[in-house]
Amino acid sequence: MVKEAVPLTEQVFSGKETKPVLPIVGNIAVKCTKCKEILYTRDWEKNLKVCSRCDHHFRLTARERIALLVDPDSFIETDADLASTDPLHFIIQPPSHSDQRTYAEKLEAEQNKTGLTDAVVSGHATIEAMPLVLAVMDFHFMGGSMGSVVGEKITRTIELGIERRIPVLVVSTSGGARMQEGLYALMQMAKTSAALAKLREAQIPYFSLLTDPTTGGVSASFAMLGDVILAEPGALICFTGPRVIEQFMHIKIPENAVNSEFVLQHGMLDAVVHRRDLRPTLTQLLRLYSRA
């Protein structure tokens, strides 16, 4: 029997709040952050990193997400080498602050940690032999924050969809815009939305999948513009996070109040889909929306 007193493995998402992640017991078990159940790692992975007891959907990396959705060996990555240039030269630091790393230093650290150059992986693939272009965000890279590279890669993905006349899938997960890129980050909302407007005129379908968490500038642009908007169960989906609303309005918001089910109830989603049903659902949508 596994003892309870296990130190939490803390993973600091640079620039975002520290979140305790997956207390690892040796390497053979993980503890569900929601219901505290101990799960055997092998079973947990086989279950697509969903807790078998409470159905809590753990966050996936972009590559895990792609592997679970597309036909094996069909994914061809595009623009894998695009990276940020620290456009504002954001080196300013309050002298008394504990973390004295500049944006450039944080970027490098995140790149080494995740093996990604930024918070999104883009490319094209097939699902049940039906072609599509896709861009999948990754929360592990600086909290999935959107800067120039995320905006550029998503825009290029959409433009590739227009050029090849094939459907577009974007999987979103983000803490919001990347502060250190300032207005460049904000403008990515405009850039991606404008590309989607062109896609719309070209009458090509765009499927948006929202995963935990999808917030801020990402939800207020491409994430909420899908022709069909899907979300995983229990995902935090909002414009302003509940903690911020609490501080601003001096009220208390219950835990998990603003999640996929809430957003569905208020008319902003098409479906909440369990992770195991994502691939069949996308297959169904691709068939329904194809130009026969």
Place this chain on the structure above:
Amino acid sequence: MPYDLEFEKPLAELEKKIANLQRKGERLKPEERFQLQEAERELPRRTEEIYKHLSSWQTVLVARHKDRPYSLDYIKLMCEDFFELHGDRSCGDDHAIVAGPAKLDNQTVMLVCQQKGRDMKEKQFRNLGSPHPEGYRKAERVMQQAERFNMPIISLIDTSGASVAMMDEERGQAEAIASILCVMSRLSVPIVAAIIGEGGSGGALGIGIADRVLMLEHSIYSVAAPEAAASIIWRDSAYAQYAAEGMRVKACEVHKLGLVDQIVPEPSGGAHRNYQQTANNLKEAIQRHLVDLKQLSVDELLENRYQKFRTIGKYTRLETSGAITT
């Protein structure tokens, strides 16, 4: 108007000195008369000097000044015949957004503006200029109407950000903003947006997809309010001044980055010192851009607008050591 910002202290002192000497009237001694003349000459010079070298945080304070002209002030000074339209045709009317047709000289334009409030009552009525989803939906339908009637759209931006409350989440704040960003990018009429005070984040961008984006000299435009950015980067909103400086929020900095088309000059000491002068400058700039934009065909207009935002972003290609495949 008193000089009440912290960095305006030297100006406040000069003004006090002038007032004290002027009060003496005929009883002024010759050297006092000289002092008065000196002070009267010094005040505008000092004002000019201070305002030409505002720091990021000082600019934030001017952009947020309680006496700064708001959208309705400009509408009154620049336009005639303004008819305010209301409602989102769904569930409500947001008073943080003021919209409707008006005459700008001889041309009908569609105004879509963010309006803050002056006193407590008005601030509440206008939700401090922070639009709800209903506001963006009103803006969207009014803009689509402008397209139908071939009216250029003038957007005046002045908000610290979109409204933050549970009701806003319930009514789909994110979707409302995303939708108008998408729609604005394809409207076939010229759009000129001007940031007249605070350009707060997505809340500002929500009516800011334009062919030409102008900023008043002492306005700010940022991805997040400095306080919010500081909480996110350094987990303490007390570092707001550092965030403001790091993010380059001033009009001149934004212009240097190529993200804004023109800076509209303000009278010395800030727009709040001379509403009429500021309005004149703004109107002239808007007119000039409208004339320019009128020359373009619809296709040119739309493609230019697309490219304007398409080309924003800075990135490079890294040397990667072998691709990682799934």
